[in-house]
Amino acid sequence: MSRFAGRTSLKRRRLLVGCSFAVSLSLVAGMTDAVGFLAAGDFVAFMSGNTTRMSIALAQGRFEPALRLALVLCAFVAGNTLGVVLARLCGNRQIVLLAVVAVFTSAGLFQGQVPFSVLSVAFAMGIINVVLEEVNGQPLGVSYVTGALSRFGRGLGRLVLGEGRSGWWLQILPWFGLFAGTVIGAFLQEALGPSAFLACGASALLMGIVSLAIPKRWRRGFIASPSPQRAAKRRMEVS
Numbered sequence: 001m002s003r004f005a006g007r008t009s010l011k012r013r014r015l016l017v018g019c020s021f022a023v024s025l026s027l028v029a030g031m032t033d034a035v036g037f038l039a040a041g042d043f044v045a046f047m048s049g050n051t052t053r054m055s056i057a058l059a060q061g062r063f064e065p066a067l068r069l070a071l072v073l074c075a076f077v078a079g080n081t082l083g084v085v086l087a088r089l090c091g092n093r094q095i096v097l098l099a100v101v102a103v104f105t106s107a108g109l110f111q112g113q114v115p116f117s118v119l120s121v122a123f124a125m126g127i128i129n130v131v132l133e134e135v136n137g138q139p140l141g142v143s144y145v146t147g148a149l150s151r152f153g154r155g156l157g158r159l160v161l162g163e164g165r166s167g168w169w170l171q172i173l174p175w176f177g178l179f180a181g182t183v184i185g186a187f188l189q190e191a192l193g194p195s196a197f198l199a200c201g202a203s204a205l206l207m208g209i210v211s212l213a214i215p216k217r218w219r220r221g222f223i224a225s226p227s228p229q230r231a232a233k234r235r236m237e238v239s
Helices: 003-040 047-059 063-089 094-109 116-131 146-160 168-211 216-220 228-238
Strands: none
Touching (some): 003 168, 003 216, 047 063, 063 116, 094 116
16 A cells, blocks of 8 residues: 555544544434433523523513523533633543543432532533534534534535535534434433433443544544644644
């Protein structure tokens, strides 16, 4: 095999691994969102939906649900914030992030402590979005797919016009994962009740263990670089 063919094969394997990991994480997020919504009536990963519901509640003068949803939004943002800090401190090790996600997701089992359980799971979903931020330089969201669908649609439009850019089709992958995960989550909630949160936490932990089989340099590429210099170095690594 020539050197060029070897590098091409390596890039394909790296892309396949990245795509599979992205879909799997979105599946876990979809499972958790469905379980959270069915158990507590609030989204724990779909913050666009919570924003709309909070705004409607405010307009109708229902301040208690509006406050509850505002706290859920804050918990999600806090999870993103801590996720970035934790990723830097642990050297971008997905196993550490996903172990934390598993703990806070499993806390959803204690539904007698609502809204604590909802806030805990929303916090976990904020963290899971840091586990994978991009694949081959393409930004991907784990639990929010509105932007992904928009980018996919725009990419499709550019393809029709003959202006297609490489990698645009990756944007549809999180949607498939989230869709499948939501279906699974609904079945889990029906079958297990509150214990479905434990299944979601176990799935997150399993993904963390699976991540250990991914080469370290590839895993580092899933989390956005903190500086232009490191971003340029990463682009050289994956080229």
